[in-house]
Amino acid sequence: MFKAVKMKSRLLMGLKTAHADLSVAKFILFYGPTYADSAIYALDDYKSLLEDKFFSKTKNTVIYIHGYLEDADIESVHVIVDAYLQRKDLNLIILDWGELANGNYIFDAVINCKQLGTVFAKYLTAMFEEGLDINKIHIVGHSLGGQMAGIIGREVYRRNDKTKKIPRLSALDPAFPLFYGTFSSHLSSDDAEFVDVIHTDAWLYGAPVSTGTADFWPNGGTTLQPGCPKRNYRLLSDNDLSSHRRSWWFWAESVKSAFPQKFYAVKAKNWADFKNGKLIDNGEQQQVVMGHDCPTNITGDFYLQTNGVPPYARDIAGISYVHPTNLIGNNIEEGANPTET
Known part of the structure; x- marks a missing residue:
């Protein structure tokens, strides 16, 4: 059973100090068929990982990076791993940096994120020198992990004398605090050949602006997402x-094939235009898919609606706006979203 996040003494501005030893971070190679079927490697033991009998250099490799106050036993990682284990066409590696993603957000986790991102890029570059194909790498990160993905991408590019980038970075509601509106750099379209971003909590925990090659704004990209309870604004609570x-x-959901529905999205200037059916048609494909199978030849902002319960995807129906009360599993009436524009 996955571990729940414990909030006591783990507040955003809490006093608990995170472990600053970057060597505590580790690779976890998941090969299935169950979550328990995995192998753990220290970052500097990357050669052993590449020689693992369950690792294939001919397959694409996905590296997933969790967020603040999370580790490999948290619900999000279990959900992601279980989804990928339904596929047989790739390697899955989790970067477990749980001890470093703990403590005070400002003085521990963000600093550790930046330092570890640079160190991780060093080892990843060494893996490329050992035969891992850079063209088969896809990094996916949630929240603070999404910002770390950008750091890794920038550093890999620098270490390759600015001649080779990671093909794709996917950021899942990349972290907002301390990365936007400050002197700190943030995830951008320059960090990989293709950067896709999914916004679901913009201006609160998630990035407030378009920050990738292609940005997806399901349900407007802000709180409240369909099916979510009213916020109690208690920092880091489940609500x-x-x-x-x-x-x-x-x-x-986009990774696994349990549901036939896709997250189809369409290009628009903003959420208001999407709601009014005012779409951008510049000769590109009219609708694209959000998520794992997103095409990598698109640019701009894309909008869609989802259900409030699984399956979240509404397939083609998701590109035509309907009143939120008509969405399956939604318990919020239109107008209850305090940040929707």
Whole structure:
């Protein structure tokens, strides 16, 4: 059973100090068929990982990075791993940086995120030198992990004398605090050949602006996402995090094939235009898919509606706006979203 997040003494501005030893971070190779079927490697033991009998250099490799106050035993990682284990066409590696993602957000977790991102890029570059194909790498990160994905991408590019980038980074509601509106750099379209972003809690826990090659704004990209309870604005409580977490629920559903529905989205200038059916048609494909199978030749902002319960995807129906009360599993009436524009 996955572990629940414990909030006592783990507040956003809490006093608990995170472990600053970057060597505590580790690779976890999941090969299935169950979550328990995995192998753990220290970051500097990457050669052993590449030689693991369950690791294939001919397959694409997904590296997933969890967020603040999370580790490999948290619900989000279980959901993501279980989704990927339904596939047989790739390697799955989790970057477990749980001890470093703990403590005070400002003085511990964000600093550790930036330092670890640079160190991780060093080892990833060494793996490329050992035969891992950079063209087969896809990094996916949630929240603070989404910002770390950008750091890794930038550093890999620098270490390759700015001649080679990671093909794709996917950020699931990348973290907002301290990354936007400050002197700190944040995830951007320059961090990989293609950067897709899913926004579900913009302006609160998630990035407030378009920050990738393609940005997806399901249900407007803000709180409240359909099916989420009214926020109690208690920092890091389940209610408060519901919309932020919805990004990885969407991603996991897009990875597995349990449901035939897709997250179809269309290009628009903003949420208001999407609601009014005013779409951007510049000769590109009229609708695209959000999530794992997103095409990597698109740019701009894309909008869609989802259900409030699984299956979240509404297929083609999701690109035509309906009143929120008509969405399956939604318990919020239109107008209850305090940040919707």
